Amino acid sequence: MSTPAEARAAFRSGVVATTSGWADGYVQANLVSVPREHAYDMLLFAQRNPKPCPVLDVTDAGSATTVLAPDADLRTDLPRYRVWRHGVLDEEPTEVSHVWRADLVTFLIGCSFTFEAALAESGVPLRHVENGTAVPMYVTNRKCRPAGRFGGPMVVSMRPVPAGQVATAVAVTARVPAVHGAPVHVGAPAALGIADLARPDFGDPIEIADGDVCVFWACGVTPQAALIESKIPFAITHAPAHMFITDVRDIEYRT
Amino acid sequence: MSTPAEARAAFRSGVVATTSGWADGYVQANLVSVPREHAYDMLLFAQRNPKPCPVLDVTDAGSATTVLAPDADLRTDLPRYRVWRHGVLDEEPTEVSHVWRADLVTFLIGCSFTFEAALAESGVPLRHVENGTAVPMYVTNRKCRPAGRFGGPMVVSMRPVPAGQVATAVAVTARVPAVHGAPVHVGAPAALGIADLARPDFGDPIEIADGDVCVFWACGVTPQAALIESKIPFAITHAPAHMFITDVRDIEYRT
Numbered sequence: 001m002s003t004p005a006e007a008r009a010a011f012r013s014g015v016v017a018t019t020s021g022w023a024d025g026y027v028q029a030n031l032v033s034v035p036r037e038h039a040y041d042m043l044l045f046a047q048r049n050p051k052p053c054p055v056l057d058v059t060d061a062g063s064a065t066t067v068l069a070p071d072a073d074l075r076t077d078l079p080r081y082r083v084w085r086h087g088v089l090d091e092e093p094t095e096v097s098h099v100w101r102a103d104l105v106t107f108l109i110g111c112s113f114t115f116e117a118a119l120a121e122s123g124v125p126l127r128h129v130e131n132g133t134a135v136p137m138y139v140t141n142r143k144c145r146p147a148g149r150f151g152g153p154m155v156v157s158m159r160p161v162p163a164g165q166v167a168t169a170v171a172v173t174a175r176v177p178a179v180h181g182a183p184v185h186v187g188a189p190a191a192l193g194i195a196d197l198a199r200p201d202f203g204d205p206i207e208i209a210d211g212d213v214c215v216f217w218a219c220g221v222t223p224q225a226a227l228i229e230s231k232i233p234f235a236i237t238h239a240p241a242h243m244f245i246t247d248v249r250d251i252e253y254r255t
Numbered sequence: 256m257s258t259p260a261e262a263r264a265a266f267r268s269g270v271v272a273t274t275s276g277w278a279d280g281y282v283q284a285n286l287v288s289v290p291r292e293h294a295y296d297m298l299l300f301a302q303r304n305p306k307p308c309p310v311l312d313v314t315d316a317g318s319a320t321t322v323l324a325p326d327a328d329l330r331t332d333l334p335r336y337r338v339w340r341h342g343v344l345d346e347e348p349t350e351v352s353h354v355w356r357a358d359l360v361t362f363l364i365g366c367s368f369t370f371e372a373a374l375a376e377s378g379v380p381l382r383h384v385e386n387g388t389a390v391p392m393y394v395t396n397r398k399c400r401p402a403g404r405f406g407g408p409m410v411v412s413m414r415p416v417p418a419g420q421v422a423t424a425v426a427v428t429a430r431v432p433a434v435h436g437a438p439v440h441v442g443a444p445a446a447l448g449i450a451d452l453a454r455p456d457f458g459d460p461i462e463i464a465d466g467d468v469c470v471f472w473a474c475g476v477t478p479q480a481a482l483i484e485s486k487i488p489f490a491i492t493h494a495p496a497h498m499f500i501t502d503v504r505d506i507e508y509r510t
Contacts, residue, residue: 040295043302044313058299067400145322174510177432255429255510 004069004245008077016079016094018241025117025250027179028243029056029068029108030220031078032227033096033236036061039105041148045226046107048145052154052222054110054179056246062102068246075100080239087231096236104236109220110179110253111243112157115172117250122172124165127206134241135159136200137219141193142184144222149230155201156184156192157219160212169215178253185216192216259324259500263332271334271349273496280372280505282434283498284311284323284363285475286333287482288351288491291316294360296403300481301362303400307409307477309365309434311501317357323501330355335494342486351491359491364475365434365508366498367412370427372505377427379420382461389496390414391455392474396448397439399477404485410456411439411447412474415467424470433508440471447471 002010007022019028034042039061046053057066064074076095083091083099093099112135116126128135135157142154161169166186174182185192197214198205202221208214227235238244257265262277274283289297294316301308312321319329331350338346338354348354367390371381383390390412397409416424421441429437440447452469453460457476463469482490493499 040298043295043298047298047302047310047313055302058302177510255432 004247005071007245008069008072011079012073012076014094019079019243019245020113020241023245027056027068027246027248027250027253028111028113029246030111030224031074031106031108031236031238031244032223033104033106034227034232035101035234036103036105038149038232041150042107042223042227044147045144045150046109046223048147049154049222051181051184051218052144052220055107056110056178057108059106061105064100066106066108068108068248070247072244074106074244078238078242078244080242082237082239084228084235084237086233087228092239099236101234108244108246109223111220112180112217113243114179114250114253115176115217118172118176118254119169122168124161124169124172127160128204131206133204133206135203136197136206137202137221138192138194139201144226149232150226152222152226152229154184155219155221155225156216157203158197158214158216160206160208161215163211163213166213166215173217175254177255180217180220183215184218187213189214189216259502260326262500263324263327266334267328267331267350269349274334274498274500275368275496278500282311282323282501282503282505282508283366283368284501285366285479286329286361286363286491286493286499287478288359288361289482289487290356290489291358291360293404293487296405297362297478297482299402300399300405301364301478303402304409304477306436306439306473307399307475310362311365311433312363314361316360319355321361321363323363323503325502327499329361329499333493333497333499335497337492337494339483339490339492341488342483347494354491356489363499363501364478366475367435367472368498369434369505369508370431370472373427373431373509374424377423379416379424379427382415383459386461388461389458391452391459391461392457392476393447393449394456399481404487405481407477407481407484409439410474410476410480411471412458413452413455413469413471415461415463416470418466418468421468421470428472430509432510435473435475438470439473442468444469
Protein backbone atom coordinates (compact mmCIF):
# COMPACT_ATOMS: atom_id res chain seq x y z
CA MET A 1 0.00 0.00 0.00
CA SER A 2 1.20 3.52 -0.77
CA THR A 3 2.08 6.10 1.87
CA PRO A 4 0.62 9.59 1.44
CA ALA A 5 4.04 10.87 0.27
CA GLU A 6 4.34 8.05 -2.29
CA ALA A 7 0.82 8.72 -3.56
CA ARG A 8 1.49 12.44 -3.95
CA ALA A 9 4.82 11.75 -5.68
CA ALA A 10 3.08 9.45 -8.14
CA PHE A 11 0.48 12.08 -9.00
CA ARG A 12 3.18 14.77 -9.23
CA SER A 13 5.07 12.63 -11.73
CA GLY A 14 2.03 12.29 -13.96
CA VAL A 15 -0.01 9.34 -12.70
CA VAL A 16 -3.71 10.14 -13.15
CA ALA A 17 -6.20 8.10 -11.12
CA THR A 18 -9.02 8.55 -8.67
CA THR A 19 -7.63 8.55 -5.12
CA SER A 20 -10.02 5.96 -3.72
CA GLY A 21 -7.95 3.15 -2.19
CA TRP A 22 -4.69 5.16 -2.14
CA ALA A 23 -2.97 5.67 1.23
CA ASP A 24 -5.70 3.91 3.14
CA GLY A 25 -6.29 5.32 6.63
CA TYR A 26 -5.19 8.85 5.76
CA VAL A 27 -7.47 11.85 5.39
CA GLN A 28 -8.27 12.94 1.84
CA ALA A 29 -9.46 16.48 1.24
CA ASN A 30 -11.39 18.52 -1.28
CA LEU A 31 -9.43 21.47 -2.68
CA VAL A 32 -10.86 24.91 -3.46
CA SER A 33 -8.54 27.81 -4.38
CA VAL A 34 -9.99 31.30 -4.76
CA PRO A 35 -8.44 34.76 -5.10
CA ARG A 36 -7.85 36.50 -1.76
CA GLU A 37 -10.59 38.97 -2.69
CA HIS A 38 -13.17 36.18 -2.35
CA ALA A 39 -11.52 34.17 0.42
CA TYR A 40 -13.30 35.97 3.27
CA ASP A 41 -16.74 35.15 1.88
CA MET A 42 -15.71 31.53 1.33
CA LEU A 43 -14.35 31.23 4.88
CA LEU A 44 -17.44 32.92 6.32
CA PHE A 45 -19.70 30.60 4.28
CA ALA A 46 -17.86 27.64 5.82
CA GLN A 47 -18.11 29.10 9.35
CA ARG A 48 -21.86 29.54 8.86
CA ASN A 49 -22.39 26.10 7.35
CA PRO A 50 -19.90 23.84 9.14
CA LYS A 51 -21.66 20.52 8.51
CA PRO A 52 -21.46 20.66 4.70
CA CYS A 53 -18.21 22.72 4.75
CA PRO A 54 -15.76 21.20 7.26
CA VAL A 55 -12.61 23.26 6.68
CA LEU A 56 -9.44 21.35 7.64
CA ASP A 57 -6.95 24.04 6.60
CA VAL A 58 -6.75 27.42 4.89
CA THR A 59 -3.41 28.46 3.39
CA ASP A 60 -1.85 31.89 3.44
CA ALA A 61 -2.42 33.72 0.14
CA GLY A 62 -0.12 32.44 -2.58
CA SER A 63 1.20 29.57 -0.49
CA ALA A 64 1.13 26.12 -2.07
CA THR A 65 1.83 24.34 1.21
CA THR A 66 -0.39 23.16 4.05
CA VAL A 67 0.11 22.02 7.62
CA LEU A 68 -1.81 18.87 6.69
CA ALA A 69 1.15 17.63 4.61
CA PRO A 70 4.17 19.92 4.98
CA ASP A 71 6.13 18.37 2.09
CA ALA A 72 3.30 18.57 -0.41
CA ASP A 73 2.90 21.06 -3.26
CA LEU A 74 -0.77 21.86 -3.72
CA ARG A 75 -0.16 22.91 -7.35
CA THR A 76 1.09 19.53 -8.52
CA ASP A 77 0.25 16.79 -6.01
CA LEU A 78 -3.36 16.08 -6.89
CA PRO A 79 -4.01 13.75 -9.83
CA ARG A 80 -6.40 16.11 -11.58
CA TYR A 81 -7.76 19.63 -11.11
CA ARG A 82 -10.53 21.77 -12.51
CA VAL A 83 -10.05 25.42 -13.46
CA TRP A 84 -13.18 27.58 -13.35
CA ARG A 85 -13.66 31.00 -14.95
CA HIS A 86 -16.85 32.92 -14.12
CA GLY A 87 -18.45 29.66 -12.93
CA VAL A 88 -17.68 27.81 -16.17
CA LEU A 89 -15.34 24.81 -16.32
CA ASP A 90 -12.41 25.91 -18.45
CA GLU A 91 -9.87 23.07 -18.23
CA GLU A 92 -9.08 19.86 -16.33
CA PRO A 93 -5.28 19.83 -16.07
CA THR A 94 -3.15 17.40 -14.07
CA GLU A 95 -1.26 20.26 -12.44
CA VAL A 96 -2.00 23.98 -12.07
CA SER A 97 1.41 25.68 -11.95
CA HIS A 98 0.62 27.47 -15.22
CA VAL A 99 -2.48 29.17 -13.82
CA TRP A 100 -1.28 29.66 -10.24
CA ARG A 101 -1.55 33.20 -8.82
CA ALA A 102 0.11 34.92 -5.89
CA ASP A 103 -3.27 35.92 -4.47
CA LEU A 104 -4.77 32.42 -4.29
CA VAL A 105 -6.03 31.15 -0.94
CA THR A 106 -6.55 27.39 -0.80
CA PHE A 107 -9.23 25.72 1.29
CA LEU A 108 -8.82 22.04 2.14
CA ILE A 109 -12.22 20.67 3.06
CA GLY A 110 -13.08 17.34 4.68
CA CYS A 111 -14.32 14.48 2.54
CA SER A 112 -16.74 11.69 3.30
CA PHE A 113 -14.03 9.04 2.76
CA THR A 114 -12.97 9.81 6.35
CA PHE A 115 -16.26 9.01 7.98
CA GLU A 116 -16.96 6.09 5.64
CA ALA A 117 -13.85 4.43 7.04
CA ALA A 118 -15.31 4.85 10.53
CA LEU A 119 -18.66 3.40 9.38
CA ALA A 120 -17.00 0.41 7.73
CA GLU A 121 -14.95 -0.35 10.85
CA SER A 122 -18.16 -0.36 12.89
CA GLY A 123 -19.74 -2.93 10.57
CA VAL A 124 -22.17 -0.53 8.89
CA PRO A 125 -22.46 -1.69 5.25
CA LEU A 126 -21.65 0.87 2.54
CA ARG A 127 -23.96 -0.18 -0.31
CA HIS A 128 -22.36 2.07 -2.93
CA VAL A 129 -18.91 0.69 -2.15
CA GLU A 130 -20.24 -2.88 -2.37
CA ASN A 131 -21.72 -1.97 -5.78
CA GLY A 132 -18.69 -0.04 -7.02
CA THR A 133 -20.81 3.03 -7.72
CA ALA A 134 -20.60 6.66 -6.58
CA VAL A 135 -22.63 7.64 -3.52
CA PRO A 136 -25.95 9.27 -4.52
CA MET A 137 -26.20 12.99 -3.74
CA TYR A 138 -29.28 15.22 -3.70
CA VAL A 139 -29.94 18.95 -3.74
CA THR A 140 -32.28 19.64 -0.80
CA ASN A 141 -34.85 22.28 0.05
CA ARG A 142 -32.64 23.46 2.92
CA LYS A 143 -30.88 26.73 2.21
CA CYS A 144 -27.37 27.33 3.44
CA ARG A 145 -26.86 30.54 5.36
CA PRO A 146 -25.29 32.78 2.70
CA ALA A 147 -22.06 34.76 3.01
CA GLY A 148 -21.38 37.50 0.45
CA ARG A 149 -21.44 35.90 -3.01
CA PHE A 150 -21.71 32.36 -1.71
CA GLY A 151 -25.05 30.70 -1.00
CA GLY A 152 -27.45 28.07 -2.25
CA PRO A 153 -29.01 24.82 -1.12
CA MET A 154 -27.44 22.18 1.09
CA VAL A 155 -26.47 19.07 -0.83
CA VAL A 156 -26.65 15.74 1.00
CA SER A 157 -25.24 12.28 0.36
CA MET A 158 -27.45 9.29 1.09
CA ARG A 159 -26.48 5.84 2.36
CA PRO A 160 -29.10 3.11 2.89
CA VAL A 161 -28.49 1.65 6.37
CA PRO A 162 -30.17 -1.44 7.85
CA ALA A 163 -32.69 -0.20 10.45
CA GLY A 164 -30.90 -2.06 13.25
CA GLN A 165 -27.66 -0.21 12.48
CA VAL A 166 -28.98 3.35 12.08
CA ALA A 167 -28.16 4.21 15.69
CA THR A 168 -24.60 2.94 15.21
CA ALA A 169 -24.23 4.97 12.01
CA VAL A 170 -25.38 8.11 13.85
CA ALA A 171 -23.12 7.53 16.86
CA VAL A 172 -20.03 6.68 14.78
CA THR A 173 -20.30 9.70 12.49
CA ALA A 174 -21.16 12.03 15.39
CA ARG A 175 -17.66 11.21 16.59
CA VAL A 176 -16.20 12.77 13.41
CA PRO A 177 -17.57 16.32 13.77
CA ALA A 178 -14.67 17.77 11.78
CA VAL A 179 -15.81 15.81 8.73
CA HIS A 180 -19.56 16.33 8.27
CA GLY A 181 -20.46 14.69 11.62
CA ALA A 182 -23.82 13.11 12.44
CA PRO A 183 -26.54 12.78 9.79
CA VAL A 184 -28.68 15.84 9.11
CA HIS A 185 -31.76 13.69 8.39
CA VAL A 186 -32.85 10.06 8.85
CA GLY A 187 -35.68 8.66 6.70
CA ALA A 188 -38.45 10.79 5.14
CA PRO A 189 -36.65 12.00 1.99
CA ALA A 190 -39.71 14.03 0.91
CA ALA A 191 -39.21 16.30 3.92
CA LEU A 192 -35.87 17.31 2.39
CA GLY A 193 -37.55 18.02 -0.92
CA ILE A 194 -36.23 14.85 -2.55
CA ALA A 195 -38.99 13.70 -4.89
CA ASP A 196 -37.33 10.64 -6.43
CA LEU A 197 -34.48 8.78 -4.74
CA ALA A 198 -33.81 6.92 -7.99
CA ARG A 199 -32.74 10.17 -9.65
CA PRO A 200 -29.89 11.69 -7.64
CA ASP A 201 -28.56 15.09 -8.68
CA PHE A 202 -24.96 13.81 -8.49
CA GLY A 203 -23.48 10.32 -8.27
CA ASP A 204 -25.27 7.08 -9.03
CA PRO A 205 -28.64 5.75 -7.85
CA ILE A 206 -28.53 2.92 -5.31
CA GLU A 207 -30.97 0.13 -4.56
CA ILE A 208 -32.61 0.36 -1.14
CA ALA A 209 -33.03 -3.11 0.35
CA ASP A 210 -36.00 -4.17 2.49
CA GLY A 211 -35.35 -2.98 6.01
CA ASP A 212 -32.91 -0.28 4.93
CA VAL A 213 -33.49 3.30 6.05
CA CYS A 214 -32.20 6.25 4.00
CA VAL A 215 -29.68 8.21 6.05
CA PHE A 216 -28.60 11.66 4.82
CA TRP A 217 -25.36 13.43 5.62
CA ALA A 218 -24.32 17.00 4.71
CA CYS A 219 -22.09 16.75 1.64
CA GLY A 220 -18.90 18.48 0.57
CA VAL A 221 -20.43 19.13 -2.86
CA THR A 222 -22.32 21.99 -1.14
CA PRO A 223 -19.39 24.48 -1.08
CA GLN A 224 -18.34 23.49 -4.60
CA ALA A 225 -21.85 24.13 -5.89
CA ALA A 226 -21.89 27.49 -4.07
CA LEU A 227 -18.51 28.34 -5.59
CA ILE A 228 -19.61 27.57 -9.13
CA GLU A 229 -22.93 29.41 -8.76
CA SER A 230 -21.10 32.47 -7.39
CA LYS A 231 -19.54 32.85 -10.86
CA ILE A 232 -16.41 34.44 -9.37
CA PRO A 233 -13.91 35.15 -12.18
CA PHE A 234 -11.36 32.50 -11.22
CA ALA A 235 -11.17 29.38 -9.07
CA ILE A 236 -9.40 26.05 -8.96
CA THR A 237 -10.84 22.86 -7.48
CA HIS A 238 -9.83 19.21 -7.44
CA ALA A 239 -11.54 17.11 -10.11
CA PRO A 240 -14.27 14.88 -8.62
CA ALA A 241 -12.78 11.84 -6.82
CA HIS A 242 -9.23 13.13 -7.50
CA MET A 243 -8.53 14.33 -3.98
CA PHE A 244 -5.62 15.76 -2.03
CA ILE A 245 -4.07 13.07 0.19
CA THR A 246 -2.85 14.44 3.53
CA ASP A 247 -0.37 13.10 6.09
CA VAL A 248 -3.09 13.13 8.79
CA ARG A 249 -4.55 9.81 9.90
CA ASP A 250 -8.34 9.45 9.76
CA ILE A 251 -8.36 8.64 13.45
CA GLU A 252 -6.99 12.06 14.37
CA TYR A 253 -10.33 13.62 13.45
CA ARG A 254 -12.31 11.37 15.77
CA THR A 255 -13.38 12.77 19.14
CA MET B 256 -34.87 34.90 36.99
CA SER B 257 -34.46 37.08 33.92
CA THR B 258 -34.97 35.87 30.38
CA PRO B 259 -32.28 36.76 27.84
CA ALA B 260 -34.57 39.43 26.34
CA GLU B 261 -35.23 40.93 29.77
CA ALA B 262 -31.52 40.98 30.59
CA ARG B 263 -30.65 42.69 27.30
CA ALA B 264 -33.48 45.23 27.78
CA ALA B 265 -32.13 46.05 31.23
CA PHE B 266 -28.61 46.63 29.90
CA ARG B 267 -30.00 48.66 26.99
CA SER B 268 -31.87 50.91 29.42
CA GLY B 269 -28.70 51.62 31.36
CA VAL B 270 -28.26 48.86 33.96
CA VAL B 271 -24.55 48.14 34.35
CA ALA B 272 -23.57 44.81 35.94
CA THR B 273 -21.49 41.75 35.26
CA THR B 274 -23.62 39.15 33.48
CA SER B 275 -22.80 36.25 35.78
CA GLY B 276 -26.07 34.83 37.09
CA TRP B 277 -28.24 36.60 34.51
CA ALA B 278 -30.45 34.42 32.25
CA ASP B 279 -29.12 31.21 33.72
CA GLY B 280 -28.96 28.35 31.21
CA TYR B 281 -28.43 30.60 28.19
CA VAL B 282 -25.18 30.98 26.25
CA GLN B 283 -23.18 34.13 26.96
CA ALA B 284 -20.65 35.27 24.36
CA ASN B 285 -17.53 37.39 24.09
CA LEU B 286 -17.88 40.24 21.57
CA VAL B 287 -15.14 41.43 19.21
CA SER B 288 -15.91 43.98 16.46
CA VAL B 289 -13.23 44.83 13.92
CA PRO B 290 -13.27 46.74 10.61
CA ARG B 291 -13.99 44.57 7.57
CA GLU B 292 -10.39 45.10 6.46
CA HIS B 293 -9.18 43.02 9.42
CA ALA B 294 -12.10 40.58 9.65
CA TYR B 295 -10.56 37.98 7.36
CA ASP B 296 -7.44 37.68 9.50
CA MET B 297 -9.54 37.41 12.66
CA LEU B 298 -11.76 34.72 11.12
CA LEU B 299 -8.72 32.83 9.83
CA PHE B 300 -7.05 33.08 13.25
CA ALA B 301 -10.16 31.52 14.77
CA GLN B 302 -10.28 28.77 12.12
CA ARG B 303 -6.65 27.94 12.84
CA ASN B 304 -7.06 28.02 16.64
CA PRO B 305 -10.56 26.68 17.26
CA LYS B 306 -10.07 25.59 20.87
CA PRO B 307 -9.23 29.06 22.24
CA CYS B 308 -11.40 30.84 19.62
CA PRO B 309 -14.78 29.08 19.32
CA VAL B 310 -16.71 31.36 16.96
CA LEU B 311 -20.48 31.14 17.49
CA ASP B 312 -21.47 33.77 14.92
CA VAL B 313 -19.99 36.36 12.58
CA THR B 314 -22.21 39.24 11.47
CA ASP B 315 -22.35 40.81 8.03
CA ALA B 316 -20.34 44.04 7.89
CA GLY B 317 -22.20 46.92 9.55
CA SER B 318 -24.95 44.70 10.91
CA ALA B 319 -25.76 45.02 14.60
CA THR B 320 -27.86 41.85 14.65
CA THR B 321 -27.03 38.18 15.10
CA VAL B 322 -28.78 34.88 14.53
CA LEU B 323 -27.98 34.03 18.15
CA ALA B 324 -30.58 36.58 19.35
CA PRO B 325 -32.53 38.07 16.44
CA ASP B 326 -34.14 40.88 18.47
CA ALA B 327 -30.89 42.08 20.04
CA ASP B 328 -28.92 45.17 19.09
CA LEU B 329 -25.21 44.48 19.49
CA ARG B 330 -24.46 48.22 19.90
CA THR B 331 -26.56 48.68 23.04
CA ASP B 332 -27.44 45.33 24.62
CA LEU B 333 -24.24 44.57 26.53
CA PRO B 334 -23.78 46.21 29.93
CA ARG B 335 -20.33 47.58 29.15
CA TYR B 336 -17.94 47.73 26.20
CA ARG B 337 -14.31 48.56 25.58
CA VAL B 338 -13.18 50.68 22.62
CA TRP B 339 -9.61 50.08 21.46
CA ARG B 340 -7.50 52.36 19.23
CA HIS B 341 -4.18 51.03 17.99
CA GLY B 342 -4.22 48.41 20.76
CA VAL B 343 -4.77 50.96 23.52
CA LEU B 344 -7.93 51.05 25.64
CA ASP B 345 -9.65 54.34 24.80
CA GLU B 346 -13.02 54.23 26.58
CA GLU B 347 -15.37 51.89 28.43
CA PRO B 348 -18.85 53.06 27.42
CA THR B 349 -22.14 51.34 28.21
CA GLU B 350 -23.21 51.46 24.57
CA VAL B 351 -21.26 51.99 21.34
CA SER B 352 -23.71 53.65 18.93
CA HIS B 353 -21.55 56.78 18.89
CA VAL B 354 -18.48 54.91 17.59
CA TRP B 355 -20.28 52.36 15.40
CA ARG B 356 -19.08 52.09 11.80
CA ALA B 357 -20.67 50.65 8.68
CA ASP B 358 -17.63 48.45 8.07
CA LEU B 359 -17.62 46.69 11.45
CA VAL B 360 -17.79 42.89 11.51
CA THR B 361 -18.74 41.44 14.89
CA PHE B 362 -17.49 38.09 16.16
CA LEU B 363 -19.42 36.39 18.95
CA ILE B 364 -17.11 33.90 20.62
CA GLY B 365 -17.97 31.17 23.11
CA CYS B 366 -17.38 31.72 26.80
CA SER B 367 -16.41 29.32 29.56
CA PHE B 368 -19.67 29.99 31.45
CA THR B 369 -21.24 27.48 29.04
CA PHE B 370 -18.98 24.60 29.89
CA GLU B 371 -18.84 25.50 33.58
CA ALA B 372 -22.60 24.93 33.71
CA ALA B 373 -22.00 21.44 32.30
CA LEU B 374 -19.25 20.77 34.85
CA ALA B 375 -21.42 21.92 37.74
CA GLU B 376 -24.33 19.73 36.64
CA SER B 377 -21.97 16.74 36.60
CA GLY B 378 -20.90 17.41 40.17
CA VAL B 379 -17.42 18.72 39.36
CA PRO B 380 -16.67 21.45 41.93
CA LEU B 381 -15.78 24.91 40.59
CA ARG B 382 -13.39 26.23 43.22
CA HIS B 383 -13.32 29.82 41.93
CA VAL B 384 -17.12 29.99 41.97
CA GLU B 385 -17.18 28.60 45.53
CA ASN B 386 -14.66 31.32 46.47
CA GLY B 387 -16.36 34.10 44.56
CA THR B 388 -13.14 34.86 42.65
CA ALA B 389 -12.29 35.05 38.95
CA VAL B 390 -10.90 31.90 37.32
CA PRO B 391 -7.07 32.06 37.13
CA MET B 392 -5.67 32.40 33.60
CA TYR B 393 -2.11 31.90 32.39
CA VAL B 394 -0.15 32.81 29.28
CA THR B 395 1.45 29.56 28.04
CA ASN B 396 4.52 28.65 26.01
CA ARG B 397 2.24 27.31 23.26
CA LYS B 398 2.05 29.57 20.25
CA CYS B 399 -1.18 29.99 18.35
CA ARG B 400 -0.94 29.47 14.63
CA PRO B 401 -0.86 33.08 13.35
CA ALA B 402 -3.10 34.60 10.68
CA GLY B 403 -2.07 37.92 9.17
CA ARG B 404 -1.74 40.47 11.98
CA PHE B 405 -3.13 38.15 14.64
CA GLY B 406 -0.94 35.76 16.62
CA GLY B 407 0.61 35.18 20.02
CA PRO B 408 0.52 32.63 22.81
CA MET B 409 -2.40 30.47 23.85
CA VAL B 410 -3.94 31.58 27.13
CA VAL B 411 -5.47 28.90 29.36
CA SER B 412 -7.82 28.94 32.32
CA MET B 413 -7.12 26.57 35.21
CA ARG B 414 -9.56 24.78 37.49
CA PRO B 415 -8.37 22.50 40.30
CA VAL B 416 -10.32 19.24 40.01
CA PRO B 417 -10.32 16.36 42.55
CA ALA B 418 -8.29 13.53 41.03
CA GLY B 419 -11.26 11.18 41.08
CA GLN B 420 -13.31 13.61 38.97
CA VAL B 421 -10.72 14.56 36.34
CA ALA B 422 -12.04 11.96 33.90
CA THR B 423 -15.58 13.31 34.33
CA ALA B 424 -14.35 16.86 33.77
CA VAL B 425 -12.64 15.77 30.55
CA ALA B 426 -15.62 13.82 29.27
CA VAL B 427 -18.17 16.51 30.09
CA THR B 428 -16.25 19.34 28.44
CA ALA B 429 -15.36 17.19 25.42
CA ARG B 430 -19.10 17.19 24.78
CA VAL B 431 -19.03 20.99 24.35
CA PRO B 432 -16.59 21.22 21.42
CA ALA B 433 -18.16 24.49 20.24
CA VAL B 434 -17.09 26.16 23.49
CA HIS B 435 -13.42 25.33 24.15
CA GLY B 436 -14.07 21.56 24.46
CA ALA B 437 -11.85 19.12 26.33
CA PRO B 438 -8.84 20.33 28.37
CA VAL B 439 -5.64 21.05 26.47
CA HIS B 440 -3.50 19.89 29.40
CA VAL B 441 -3.97 17.98 32.68
CA GLY B 442 -1.41 18.39 35.48
CA ALA B 443 2.24 19.39 34.92
CA PRO B 444 1.89 23.19 34.70
CA ALA B 445 5.63 23.60 34.09
CA ALA B 446 5.24 21.82 30.76
CA LEU B 447 3.01 24.72 29.67
CA GLY B 448 5.64 27.21 30.80
CA ILE B 449 3.70 28.17 33.93
CA ALA B 450 6.34 28.86 36.60
CA ASP B 451 4.12 29.90 39.49
CA LEU B 452 0.46 28.92 39.74
CA ALA B 453 0.00 31.45 42.54
CA ARG B 454 0.64 34.28 40.10
CA PRO B 455 -1.86 34.05 37.25
CA ASP B 456 -1.55 36.49 34.33
CA PHE B 457 -5.29 37.26 34.50
CA GLY B 458 -7.96 36.55 37.13
CA ASP B 459 -7.33 35.59 40.72
CA PRO B 460 -5.10 32.90 42.25
CA ILE B 461 -6.87 29.87 43.66
CA GLU B 462 -5.90 27.44 46.42
CA ILE B 463 -5.21 23.92 45.22
CA ALA B 464 -6.48 21.41 47.76
CA ASP B 465 -4.75 18.11 48.57
CA GLY B 466 -5.78 15.61 45.92
CA ASP B 467 -6.72 18.28 43.40
CA VAL B 468 -5.16 18.17 39.93
CA CYS B 469 -4.71 21.33 37.86
CA VAL B 470 -6.77 21.06 34.68
CA PHE B 471 -6.18 23.58 31.88
CA TRP B 472 -8.62 24.62 29.19
CA ALA B 473 -8.03 26.88 26.19
CA CYS B 474 -9.34 30.33 27.09
CA GLY B 475 -11.30 32.98 25.21
CA VAL B 476 -8.84 35.63 26.40
CA THR B 477 -6.53 34.28 23.67
CA PRO B 478 -8.24 36.06 20.73
CA GLN B 479 -8.68 39.25 22.76
CA ALA B 480 -4.98 39.28 23.60
CA ALA B 481 -4.17 38.68 19.92
CA LEU B 482 -6.50 41.52 18.94
CA ILE B 483 -4.91 43.99 21.33
CA GLU B 484 -1.35 42.99 20.41
CA SER B 485 -2.19 43.40 16.70
CA LYS B 486 -2.61 47.13 17.37
CA ILE B 487 -5.18 47.48 14.60
CA PRO B 488 -6.46 51.06 14.49
CA PHE B 489 -9.96 50.37 15.82
CA ALA B 490 -11.81 47.61 17.62
CA ILE B 491 -14.65 47.15 20.09
CA THR B 492 -14.90 44.34 22.65
CA HIS B 493 -17.15 43.61 25.61
CA ALA B 494 -15.71 44.67 28.98
CA PRO B 495 -14.47 41.67 31.01
CA ALA B 496 -17.37 39.72 32.55
CA HIS B 497 -19.90 42.02 30.82
CA MET B 498 -20.95 39.56 28.14
CA PHE B 499 -23.53 39.35 25.37
CA ILE B 500 -26.48 37.16 26.46
CA THR B 501 -27.89 35.10 23.58
CA ASP B 502 -31.24 33.36 23.10
CA VAL B 503 -29.47 30.00 22.66
CA ARG B 504 -29.67 27.49 25.49
CA ASP B 505 -26.38 26.08 26.81
CA ILE B 506 -27.60 22.59 26.02
CA GLU B 507 -27.79 23.33 22.28
CA TYR B 508 -23.98 23.37 22.12
CA ARG B 509 -23.62 19.92 23.67
CA THR B 510 -23.02 17.01 21.32
